[in-house]
Amino acid sequence: xxxxxxxxxxxxxxxxxxxxxxxxxxxxxxxxxxxxxxxxxxxxxxxxxxxxxxxxxxxxxxxxxxxxxxxxxxxxxxxxxxxxxxxxxxxxxxxxxxxxxxxxxxxxxxxxxxxxxxxxxxxxxxxxxxxxxxxxxx
Amino acid sequence: xxxxxxxxxxxxxxxxxxxxxxxxxxxxxxxxxxxxxxxxxxxxxxxxxxxxxxxxxxxxxxxxxxxxxxxxxxxxxxxxxxxxxxxxxxxxxxxxxxxxxxxxxxxxxxxxxxxxxxxxxxxxxxxxxxxxxxxxxx
DNA sequence: TATACACTTGCACAAATATGCAAGTGTATG
DNA sequence: CATACACTTGCATATTTGTGCAAGTGTATA
Numbered sequence: 001x002x003x004x005x006x007x008x009x010x011x012x013x014x015x016x017x018x019x020x021x022x023x024x025x026x027x028x029x030x031x032x033x034x035x036x037x038x039x040x041x042x043x044x045x046x047x048x049x050x051x052x053x054x055x056x057x058x059x060x061x062x063x064x065x066x067x068x069x070x071x072x073x074x075x076x077x078x079x080x081x082x083x084x085x086x087x088x089x090x091x092x093x094x095x096x097x098x099x100x101x102x103x104x105x106x107x108x109x110x111x112x113x114x115x116x117x118x119x120x121x122x123x124x125x126x127x128x129x130x131x132x133x134x135x136x137x138x
Numbered sequence: 139x140x141x142x143x144x145x146x147x148x149x150x151x152x153x154x155x156x157x158x159x160x161x162x163x164x165x166x167x168x169x170x171x172x173x174x175x176x177x178x179x180x181x182x183x184x185x186x187x188x189x190x191x192x193x194x195x196x197x198x199x200x201x202x203x204x205x206x207x208x209x210x211x212x213x214x215x216x217x218x219x220x221x222x223x224x225x226x227x228x229x230x231x232x233x234x235x236x237x238x239x240x241x242x243x244x245x246x247x248x249x250x251x252x253x254x255x256x257x258x259x260x261x262x263x264x265x266x267x268x269x270x271x272x273x274x275x276x
Numbered sequence: 277t278a279t280a281c282a283c284t285t286g287c288a289c290a291a292a293t294a295t296g297c298a299a300g301t302g303t304a305t306g
Numbered sequence: 307c308a309t310a311c312a313c314t315t316g317c318a319t320a321t322t323t324g325t326g327c328a329a330g331t332g333t334a335t336a
Contacts, residue, residue, distance in 0.1 A: 026191045026194055026249065026250055026253050027253045027254065027256070027257035028188065028191045028192075028253070029257070031257075032253055032256045032257040033184050033187050033188055033191070033253070033256075034184050035256040035257075036187060036249075036252045036253050036255070036256035036257075037181070037182050037183055037184040037186075037187045038182070039182075039252060039255070039256060040178045040179070040181040040182035040187070040252055041178070041179065041182025041183065042182070043175070043178040043182070044175050044176070044177075044178035044179025044180070044181070044182045045175055045179065045293095045294085046171050046172050046175040047294090048175075049171050049174060049175045049178070050166065050171055053164050053166045053171065056164055061312080061313090062312070062313060062314090063311095063312065063313085072295090072296075072297090073312075073313070073314095074295090074296075074297080074298095074313085074314075074315090075294090075295065075296080076313095077312095077313060077314055077315085078294080078295075078314085078315090079294090081314075081315090082293095082294095093302090093303085095303075095304070096302095096303060096304060096311060096312055096313090097312065097313090098312075098313065098314095106255040107255075109251065110248075110251055110252060110255060111164070112164055113247065113248055113251060114174045114177060114178055114248060115164050115165045115166070115170055115171070115174050116165065117174070117177070117244040117245075117248060118165070118170045118171075118173040118174035118177060119165035119167070119169075119170040119173075119174075183323090183324085185324090199282080199283090200282070200283060200284095201281095201282065201283085210325095210326075210327090211282075211283070211284095212283085212284075212285085212325090212326075212327080212328090213324095213325070213326075214283095215282095215283060215284055215285085216284085216285090216324080216325080217324090219284075219285090220323095220324095231332090231333085233333075233334070234280095234281060234282055234283090234332095234333060234334060235281095235282065235283090236282075236283065236284095277336100278335100278336085279334100279335085279336080280333105280334090280335085280336095281332100281333085281334080281335100282331105282332090282333085282334105283330100283331085283332085283333105284329105284330080284331070284332095285328100285329085285330070285331090286327105286328090286329080286330090287326100287327090287328090287329100288325105288326095288327095289324100289325085289326095290323100290324090290325085291322105291323080291324080291325100292321100292322085292323070292324090293320100293321075293322070293323085294319100294320085294321075294322090295318105295319090295320090295321100296317105296318100296319095297316105297317090297318100298315100298316090298317090299314105299315085299316080299317100300313100300314080300315070300316090301312105301313080301314070301315090302311100302312090302313085302314095303310100303311080303312085303313105304309100304310090304311080304312105305308100305309080305310080305311100306307100306308085306309080306310095
């Protein structure tokens, strides 16, 4: 059986299980996984996600976001700080204001993807795993 | 939670910024955001993400995963439980074993996307780090 | 039916987070 | 230079997680 003779024996021990269609080799090196997890984690909060969805529409200053989201400015600032820590959003000063926007197209794609999936019923067998439904311009 | 006594001056503190043209209308309804956030959160842990990456290769039973990941069976089971709670993975019994695999293609896409982004240093509109927040016009 | 497997869950705890409030920083203006 | 803005940060606190260990559940087999 599968004794604990652990090692990279990536060989299924139980039985030859069927493999679903798409087998692309994913980048699973320690660093990628770590970074990816951090990003997902940052996106994994309703409040922050809402904020991101908002930023997907363009650049906003903290005050605006606070008003629209009906939250205290400090709260919004904190959330943006979390997102900034993982390079999900980017900021630049504009006079008295600080404008926030998504860091890059990738982020937009990721979020668009997630929201799309979440709003649709499960089991949607997309054929192309590489090019996702993410080609929307920012 | 807490009810906010936020200033009701619903006037955007700053003038509307030019928002780069169009955007795909993201599904930002309460439910989608909530669900999407839950998914992202579940994916937002290195250990679970690694597990998912593994499952992207095919179906595995808990024991196998435990061996490969060098973790206790109970630990793996717990992680899978979290993923199962959000319909990220699916399981089916096969004799004595319980086989786990990704719930659907969408999940694969999402993870593949995230990992891809995390592994490429790419498109970083640079150094927004902490330093220069010097006045810039939009 | 009794046993051995293969997982799953219940608990107790340590660690990581989220948030509100108050104080602090950086810019434009009077 | 003094003020008013527009944000950001430090703190203390209440929650929410992530484990490890031990006991519990379900399935196949002798």
